[in-house]
Amino acid sequence: MSLKVSCPTCKNDVIWQPESTYRPFCSKRCQLIDLGEWADEGHKIAQNIDPNQEITEEMLDALEGEFLQHNKFFVEPE
Incomplete structure (x- = not known):
């Protein structure tokens, strides 16, 4: 059964x-439309950011690990 x-x-x-090839998009056209929305700031990830908080390398590594864990289609198959 296919998802x-x-x-x-x-x-x-x-x-x-x-x-x-373009999953989760149906075509290159839809993929580029979505990319354009991000570039135009039509899509945003809303998060309150403390401008005084220094971002460390460890914080970035933790965020990347969490992102990859929840978005497996960005990871190359083993």
Whole structure:
């Protein structure tokens, strides 16, 4: 059984498999539309940031590890 997800841009069904090159998007077009939204700041990750808080290398490493743990499609298969 194949997992189907909705394309974040156009909401068409996308089968989640290695052959789906642009997953979670249905096409390169939808992928680029989404990228453009991020570049235009149409999409944002809302988080209160303390401007006085110094960001350390350890904090960045922890955030990256947490992100990769929850977003496995960014990790190359072993």
